[in-house]
Amino acid sequence: MWIYEKKLQYPAWVEGGDLNIAKLLFAQYGGPDSELSAGIRYLTQRTTMPIPQAKAILTDIGTEELAHWEIIGTLIHKIIEKATPKQLEEAGIGPHYIQHGKDLYPHDAAGVPWTAAYIQALGDPITNLHEDMAAEQKARTTYEHLIQSTNDKGVIETLSFLRQREVVHFQRFGEALRLVQEYLDRKMYY
Amino acid sequence: MKISKDRLELLKEIMALDFSLIELNLYLDTHPEDEKALMVFKQYSCKSRELKEKYENQFGPLTASNGANREWKWIEDPWPWEIDYEMGGR
Numbered sequence: 001m002w003i004y005e006k007k008l009q010y011p012a013w014v015e016g017g018d019l020n021i022a023k024l025l026f027a028q029y030g031g032p033d034s035e036l037s038a039g040i041r042y043l044t045q046r047t048t049m050p051i052p053q054a055k056a057i058l059t060d061i062g063t064e065e066l067a068h069w070e071i072i073g074t075l076i077h078k079i080i081e082k083a084t085p086k087q088l089e090e091a092g093i094g095p096h097y098i099q100h101g102k103d104l105y106p107h108d109a110a111g112v113p114w115t116a117a118y119i120q121a122l123g124d125p126i127t128n129l130h131e132d133m134a135a136e137q138k139a140r141t142t143y144e145h146l147i148q149s150t151n152d153k154g155v156i157e158t159l160s161f162l163r164q165r166e167v168v169h170f171q172r173f174g175e176a177l178r179l180v181q182e183y184l185d186r187k188m189y190y
Numbered sequence: 191m192k193i194s195k196d197r198l199e200l201l202k203e204i205m206a207l208d209f210s211l212i213e214l215n216l217y218l219d220t221h222p223e224d225e226k227a228l229m230v231f232k233q234y235s236c237k238s239r240e241l242k243e244k245y246e247n248q249f250g251p252l253t254a255s256n257g258a259n260r261e262w263k264w265i266e267d268p269w270p271w272e273i274d275y276e277m278g279g280r
């Protein structure tokens with residue numbers, strides 16, 4: 001189960017003025033390597049992990065990703081909150097406004113809705129952990145592209161934090177992969 | 191939504207502390223035998239509980255299970271996405 005805490009993991013603040021970044025931030029809200037995909041991917045793969053360390057790391061990183069999803073949502077909300085429909089249109093998110101108003105909706109930067117097809121679950125812990133490590137690198141790259149695309153100091157600071165988390169997650173998944181591999185090797189020989 | 195300076199400072203302190211706890215939690219998941227990390231985790235988790243109690247007494251619940259005081263404070267604004275965190279991250 002999960003318990004909601006009335007706080008963010010990181011104080012998402014926005015300087016303001018760069019409405020254009022809102023459309024692009026949707027890449028991490030509902031794109032293939034978004035925080036949503038990450039959370040669902042890891043929480044989906046938990047049940048076939050053979051060792052305690054791997055069950056724990058998928059549970060805990062999966063949970064952290066949902067907190068990151070909330071941070072991205074908060075950034076977008078803060079950026080579009082006071083914009084007029086005309087300004088939203090000029091910033092390229094007119095179509096989003098027409099269909100969703102100022103609600104957040106899980107689609108990517110181009111408006112393509114989120115789909116479970118973005119994630120994989122093969123029932124093989126080695127295969128799944130490789131997928132997870134690749135996903136972390138793809139998310140890191142996406143954050144770098146986003147950071148390059150705005151001058152908003154608040155957005156950059158928050159995205160830099162999230163980028164750094166992908167690096168740490170990659171590291172932890174790598175360790176889990178090694179532990180699972182060692183476990184499977186032992187099982188084979190003894 | 192603006193909140194008082196005291197409240198924002200304490201909230202950010204809790205956020206930073208809880209983040210360190212998550213970081214240590216993930217590390218301990220793959221290094222459960224690291225006693226030094228476990229010690230730090232225990233210290234931070236103590237401090238976090240202390241600060242949360244202080245925050246909740248002054249400003250309202252962080253979780254619904256602590257939502258009942260004399261009145262049901264849980265529903266009170268602001269929610270995390272509404273708070274003006276001001277510049278400077280933490």
Ligand SMILES: [Fe+2]
Pocket residue numbers: 038065136139165166169
């Ligand atoms: Fe991640």
